[in-house]
């Protein structure tokens with residue numbers, strides 16, 4: 001494993017498999033225990049540095065670090081000296097001076113975690129940077145697929161929706177490819193990035209053609225907050241062509257699952273009855289996120305103090 005986890009390509013197949021296997025071991029070590037805690041990172045400090053809003057990812061990293069007995073500091077840009085104009089570099093050096101061993105960062109600017117990694121001695125984990133990457137989301141998604149379907153090799157995954165603005169899609173395409181899955185991106189042409197042809201994935205504009213062959217359908221949130229122009233005629237038109245509703249879900253194979261990283265726009269990219277159906281792994285993904293992030297922190301920080 002490298003010292004940092006900045007993007008999916010930081011992990012080769014052996015590393016990625018090690019993270020998933022470690023997460024599974026942690027999960028089984030803790031299952032049935034009254035106290036869901038391991039002493040592994042006792043005396044180490046993990047800082048969660050969040051410049052962008054988050055519910056799941058932030059709580060998940062906090063819980064992961066606490067369950068490994070690390071000291072955890074939650075820093076959000078709101079209410080800090082960032083509002084006085086303090087730079088990312090000065091903020092990071094301040095945190096490191098106070099003894100942080102790892103910094104988990106979410107930032108609106110693509111590349112911010114890479115910058116941070118060049119300034120600090122500890123490990124940096126990217127918890128989502130702009131429209132770039134979100135590697136631990138891809139790991140928890142891969143973990144969820146492997147648990148549900150028993151394998152990743154040859155699994156056909158359709159990633160559907162706002163690929164253009166999605167760091168989840170970028171990380172998933174790369175990690176799933178590393179792990180031997182076959183990804184098809186499904187989106188209107190306006191929501192596909194320039195250069196998507198060089199990604200290790202097929203591209204389709206036709207959801208109805210892709211669904212019958214998919215083992216996994218991963219729906220993406222329409223990221224209205226990142227849209228400064230009109231990318232589709234109307235919400236209704238978007239749902240009609242790219243939304244997953246009960247009628248579309250009915251054409252899926254018996255074992256196929258439906259995923260969504262959250263937060264969802266219910267009724268837009270995914271109908272409520274699909275999100276709440278037995279095929280949906282949405283709640284499971286959140287639970288798996290804690291085990292996977294525990295595995296990442298454990299592997300990066302190595303357990304014993306250095």
Ligand code: NCD
Nearest residue numbers: 056057128134221261262263
């Ligand atoms: C995603 C994110 O913030 O990148 N959510 C998450 O981390 N679970 C996806 C999104 O915001 O749509």
